[in-house]
Amino acid sequence: MTYTKEDIGKEIEELVDESGTTMNAKIVHVFCQVCGEEFIGTRRQAGGFLGGHECYHQWEFAMMHVQADA
Ligand SMILES: [Zn+2]
Numbered sequence: 153m154t155y156t157k158e159d160i161g162k163e164i165e166e167l168v169d170e171s172g173t174t175m176n177a178k179i180v181h182v183f184c185q186v187c188g189e190e191f192i193g194t195r196r197q198a199g200g201f202l203g204g205h206e207c208y209h210q211w212e213f214a215m216m217h218v219q220a221d222a
Contacts, residue, residue: 155192156192160181161179161180164176174194174196177194177195179192180195182198184201187209
């Protein structure tokens, strides 16, 4: 299921996907505070998006230091 702008705020009583069944799922709209990329999806997916960006930007930051040291 791909969620779009029209789905933001929707509450889904029972959401069944390949990973399991989520009760009272809510479609949220989040963005990364570092790069501004935005995501629309379930809270669980939004957590993955935010965590993924946090990890990615940490790596990016570490790489800047590697290049600065060289
Ligand atoms: Zn980001």
